Amino acid sequence: MSPTEPRDEIDSEMVRYYAARAGEYDDWYLRRGRYSHGRSADEEWRHDLDAAATWLEGRPFHGRVVELAAGTGWWSTSLARRSALTLYDASAETLDRARIRLTAAGLDAEVGVRDAWAEPDQSVDGVFAGFWLSHVDRSRLDEFVALVARWLVRGGLFAFIDSRHDPDSGASDHRPPEDDLQVRRLDDGSSFRVRKVYYEPAALDSALRRAGFGQIEVATTGRFFLLGSARRGA
Numbered sequence: 001m002s003p004t005e006p007r008d009e010i011d012s013e014m015v016r017y018y019a020a021r022a023g024e025y026d027d028w029y030l031r032r033g034r035y036s037h038g039r040s041a042d043e044e045w046r047h048d049l050d051a052a053a054t055w056l057e058g059r060p061f062h063g064r065v066v067e068l069a070a071g072t073g074w075w076s077t078s079l080a081r082r083s084a085l086t087l088y089d090a091s092a093e094t095l096d097r098a099r100i101r102l103t104a105a106g107l108d109a110e111v112g113v114r115d116a117w118a119e120p121d122q123s124v125d126g127v128f129a130g131f132w133l134s135h136v137d138r139s140r141l142d143e144f145v146a147l148v149a150r151w152l153v154r155g156g157l158f159a160f161i162d163s164r165h166d167p168d169s170g171a172s173d174h175r176p177p178e179d180d181l182q183v184r185r186l187d188d189g190s191s192f193r194v195r196k197v198y199y200e201p202a203a204l205d206s207a208l209r210r211a212g213f214g215q216i217e218v219a220t221t222g223r224f225f226l227l228g229s230a231r232r233g234a
């Protein structure tokens with residue numbers, strides 16, 4: 001399998017979805033348009049988003065870091081400030097946005113189209129993935145976490161931010177996932193199926209443990225996000 005070849009029908013639909021959504025992706029972070037859920041929920045969202053950013057700033061990333069499924073690079077500037085960062089994503093369209101964001105911040109990083117499931121092409125001190133684990137099928141979580149371990153040098157840091165289930169998290173015209181599958185619409189009315197798995201912290205903790213990670217911490221912000229980190233064991 002080539003590093004950019006998606007694996008199944010949903011996987012390839014997710015790639016097409018995020019490519020088509022690239023120009024409106026940040027509306028979700030910024031609670032614009034269909035992603036606004038009223039003043040109170042939007043304030044809580046911003047509070048949690050700030051908490052997640054502060055948490056990420058506090059993770060001791062250094063040296064060479066790979067960001068998988070990096071999207072429009074929302075978190076990449078934080079990582080690029082303190083590491084030699086390589087960003088990968090399956091969609092060139094989202095990465096174009098990430099490049100613009102990094103350039104605007106005066107930061108440098110390697111950027112490349114690459115499937116998150118591809119075998120590592122280097123050995124790194126850190127791996128970060130934002131809102132990617134929730135796109136990993138439950139049956140393949142162990143496989144993905146083991147892959148992350150193969151990216152890392154011994155003692156290397158893995159950190160992730162992801163979604164908790166909340167009706168005020170997605171677009172107002174999206175229904176919650178059923179059987180971990182969700183239909184997502186874009187502003188132009190097109191729709192796509194994505195896999196969306198709301199992992200409990202305990203499930204992620206166990207998967208990390210099974211893959212030999214140590215110093216595992218999986219926490220939550222007040223409402224919307226999961227924050228996790230772990231170190232590759234011996």
Ligand SMILES: C[S@@+](CC[C@H](N)C(=O)[O-])C[C@H]1O[C@@H](n2cnc3c(N)ncnc32)[C@H](O)[C@@H]1O
Binds near residue numbers: 069071089090094135
């Ligand atoms: C929810 S977005 C997260 C983007 C970014 N990490 C963030 O936190 O804002 C999921 C990302 O996964 C990417 N993606 C989907 N399937 C992928 C795959 N098989 N390999 C790599 N990236 C993939 C999409 O293009 C999209 O940018």
